[in-house]
Amino acid sequence: MLQKTSLDGDRVDTSSDGLRVLLEREAVERKVFELAQQISMDFAGQSPVIVGILTGAAQFLIDLLRAMPDEFTRDVEYDFVNLNSYTGTRSSRRPIISSSFGVDITGRDVLLVDGIVDTGHTIAETTALVWEHGPASVKTCIFLNKPVRRQVEVPLDYVGFSIEDVFVVGYGMDFDQRYRALPYIGVIEN
Ligand code: IMP
Ligand code: MG
16 A cells, blocks of 8 residues: 655655655645746736646646735636547547636636646647637646657647656546545556
8 A cells, every 4th residue: 555645744655556756745846836936927917817627737726826926816817627538439539628617718818737748639629629718828837748748739838847758646647546636746667
């Protein structure tokens, strides 16, 4: 069994579960802080709508908001979209938005947030769907990028870390719904 993080937060024994720590909790937190400062500077004077893709973006999006200055977050709105891919057809890569936007994004500056970009299909299709609602601008913020896996080119405006072609879990990323809640990034090793 995976042992829980100790109370002081940084001792994790994952040996028996085959989880190797790729990015420690502290490295994750530092990077989120950096991204939050950069985004709040770049969007200063605007009132962006930050849209997270469920479920993987949830922790990342909330941590970003909490790391931003209050003067900035005061004018931020945020929302989540839930994507379900069609299955069994040739167009199966196209996701559908199953919860509509609670915030009206027409004419707004949108920052689309996701945990990881792998082939690029999810972020490319979601960006296209956001554009259909007539926003003023769309930018993307991704915690982890796997550039070697890319099948469709999509501009990434803010990237936490670029990583090798390994299957990662934690900080929103799951393996069959497991490990999502971990505050660090791990790699499953068999
Ligand atoms: P893409 O559409 O191929 O870019 O993949 C995006 C989605 O695949 C992500 O939102 C994740 O849900 C999932 N995914 C891709 N790589 C990983 C990984 O290494 N660990 C966990 N989930 C992943
Ligand atoms: Mg998944």
